[in-house]
Amino acid sequence: MDKIVRVNMFDLRVSIEEVPATWAQYGGRALTSTIVAAEVVPTCHPLGPDNKLVFAPGMLTGTTAVNAGRLSAGAKSPLTGGIKESSAGGIAGQILARLGIKALIIEGVPQQDCWYRIHVDKDGVEIQEEINLIGKGNYAVFKAVEAELGKKCGCLSIGPAGEFRMAAANISVRDKDGGVRSHGRGGLGAVMGSKKIKLISIDETGSEGVKVADPEKFSAAGKIFAKSLVNQPGIEYGMKPLGTSMLVNIIHGYGALPTRNFRDGQYAKHDMVSGETMRETIIARGGQPSHTCQPGCVIHCSQVYPDKDGKTVTSGLEYETLGLLGAACEIDSLDRIAEADRILDDIGLDSIDTAVGIAVLMDAGVLPFGDGDSVLRLLKDEVAKGTPLGRILGCGAATVGKVYGMTRVAAVKGQALPAYDPRPIKGIGITYATSPMGADHTAGYAVGPTLAGVIDGHQKKGQVELSRHCQHVSAALDSFGVCTFVDMAVGSDLECLPALVNMLNARFGASKTAEDYLLGLGSYVLKTEHRFNINAGLTSPQDRLPEFFSAETLPPSNTVWDFSDQEIAAFWNF
Numbered sequence: 339m340d341k342i343v344r345v346n347m348f349d350l351r352v353s354i355e356e357v358p359a360t361w362a363q364y365g366g367r368a369l370t371s372t373i374v375a376a377e378v379v380p381t382c383h384p385l386g387p388d389n390k391l392v393f394a395p396g397m398l399t400g401t402t403a404v405n406a407g408r409l410s411a412g413a414k415s416p417l418t419g420g421i422k423e424s425s426a427g428g429i430a431g432q433i434l435a436r437l438g439i440k441a442l443i444i445e446g447v448p449q450q451d452c453w454y455r456i457h458v459d460k461d462g463v464e465i466q467e468e469i470n471l472i473g474k475g476n477y478a479v480f481k482a483v484e485a486e487l488g489k490k491c492g493c494l495s496i497g498p499a500g501e502f503r504m505a506a507a508n509i510s511v512r513d514k515d516g517g518v519r520s521h522g523r524g525g526l527g528a529v530m531g532s533k534k535i536k537l538i539s540i541d542e543t544g545s546e547g548v549k550v551a552d553p554e555k556f557s558a559a560g561k562i563f564a565k566s567l568v569n570q571p572g573i574e575y576g577m578k579p580l581g582t583s584m585l586v587n588i589i590h591g592y593g594a595l596p597t598r599n600f601r602d603g604q605y606a607k608h609d610m611v612s613g614e615t616m617r618e619t620i621i622a623r624g625g626q627p628s629h630t631c632q633p634g635c636v637i638h639c640s641q642v643y644p645d646k647d648g649k650t651v652t653s654g655l656e657y658e659t660l661g662l663l664g665a666a667c668e669i670d671s672l673d674r675i676a677e678a679d680r681i682l683d684d685i686g687l688d689s690i691d692t693a694v695g696i697a698v699l700m701d702a703g704v705l706p707f708g709d710g711d712s713v714l715r716l717l718k719d720e721v722a723k724g725t726p727l728g729r730i731l732g733c734g735a736a737t738v739g740k741v742y743g744m745t746r747v748a749a750v751k752g753q754a755l756p757a758y759d760p761r762p763i764k765g766i767g768i769t770y771a772t773s774p775m776g777a778d779h780t781a782g783y784a785v786g787p788t789l790a791g792v793i794d795g796h797q798k799k800g801q802v803e804l805s806r807h808c809q810h811v812s813a814a815l816d817s818f819g820v821c822t823f824v825d826m827a828v829g830s831d832l833e834c835l836p837a838l839v840n841m842l843n844a845r846f847g848a849s850k851t852a853e854d855y856l857l858g859l860g861s862y863v864l865k866t867e868h869r870f871n872i873n874a875g876l877t878s879p880q881d882r883l884p885e886f887f888s889a890e891t892l893p894p895s896n897t898v899w900d901f902s903d904q905e906i907a908a909f910w911n912f
């Protein structure tokens with residue numbers, strides 16, 4: 339039977355609770371945001387005893403459904419000061435779900451000045467003191483847990499960034515091959531660090547698996563859903579061979595690649611850091627151009643990037659990292675970006691906030707644009723060691739901007755913008771401005787419909803409505819536990835959404851409609867999060883983009899951010 343596991347770090351006590359009836363229908367983001375909104379005082383200090391860190395597998399996570407293995411983490415964010423949900427791949431979500439854990443709630447801070455490890459298996463949850471792995475990077479932690487529990491173990495951990503409680507620290511998730519995936523945004527690694535938890539190891543042995551109310555109906559719908567994803571042209575010819583890195587050339591072509599700290603929409607050397615070049619490089623070196631982070635994935639957005647000698651450098655090198663370290667910082671070397679990605683994964687720091695922070699440091703004259711070697715030194719010698727400069731960068735782009743007195747800082751609610759300039763893709767700008775998460779492309783990906791020609795990204799008309807629709811869908815998909823790319827098939831194949839709805843109904847023995855799931859659940863999640871943020875002090879004036887987007891036109895489209903306060907505030911009229 340599903341259960342709620344509550345871990346109190348103040349008195350090192352674990353309690354197992356029944357799932358309240360009102361929580362039973364939720365999972366993933368819907369559940370983490372419900373719990374955080376219900377149990378966390380909105381005005382509390384994010385690193386203090388009153389904040390809670392909640393993990394919840396998605397509603398379909400751990401079942402046989404393809405691309406349904408996501409885990410949500412939630413808390414009050416040290417980066418934004420508002421509610422945060424961050425979804426990750428890897429295998430921890432699937433294992434927690436199969437162990438019957440609906441949510442793991444970690445509360446309080448320890449009385450003793452020592453570090454802990456939490457171990458989860460079929461027999462329960464144990465808190466142990468951790469000594470040997472303190473100060474170590476995530477790769478070493480995963481290796482140690484793998485040596486102890488075997489190659490199928492799950493692990494959630496923080497690197498030095500989380501131990502230092504840097505506001506952009508992430509929580510790392512072991513993938514099926516021992517690589518690093520991340521609850522990357524919002525500084526949840528700092529919350530885990532404040533509770534003095536270095537790692538959570540998870541052993542699936544003997545688990546009962548996820549209960550499905552109607553297995554036959556689930557299996558029939560699951561087959562249609564899988565077929566729909568496999569046959570979607572954007573997935574088959576784009577995501578599978580290139581992953582999200584296919585976007586480097588596409589977003590350059592659209593004029594929204596945030597070059598030289600968001601001064602230009604096109605990067606002359608885009609091809610040197612493009613998905614096509616990365617694929618050729620990987621194949622020539624004997625790496626894996628197409629890879630999965632968990633069992634049951636048919637999309638394969640990941641890859642394994644090797645160095646010149648064929649040794650693995652990193653896996654899951656995404657468009658955001660390429661677009662920001664590449665165009666925004668003008669680093670034209672895939673090898674240096676891959677090395678930076680590996681270091682960031684190892685120390686456990688968000689690559690988006692760090693890359694935008696580095697672009698701000700470059701603007702401030704701390705290091706030159708394009709100097710990849712200095713970036714690697716900065717990460718290894720400053721951030722990983724927790725020097726004052728390293729801690730400033732580790733607290734994200736907004737902190738870097740404040741410390742260096744810079745105004746060209748691409749961040750909303752303290753969280754850095756991903757690699758899409760909002761001036762020529764205005765719908766994503768509305769998402770950046772209004773999402774309860776702070777600037778986050780995954781919170782409402784208005785980029786997809788813009789690239790598909792459904793809307794003209796340069797014009798204001800219809801962008802608020804588009805972002806509202808995308809944010810509802812994202813909130814729902816994050817709650818289902820499916821990869822965000824599923825949206826590509828939901829939007830283009832008439833069979834995909836009904837199959838997804840049938841799986842959800844079969845899983846829970848429900849008879850809801852697509853509208854109930856996408857708009858009803860999405861609306862509930864957004865309103866719950868928005869209410870928390872208002873009570874935390876994040877009100878309408880924080881729903882704004884930085885001034886320079888309105889003051890400067892972006893070449894080559896010569897677009898400008900031109901939404902009035904009233905037009906942005908209208909987003910919440912639902």
Ligand code: SF4
Nearest residue numbers: 630631635637639821
């Ligand atoms: S699509 Fe990407 S994120 Fe989703 S399961 Fe596959 S590899 Fe992981």
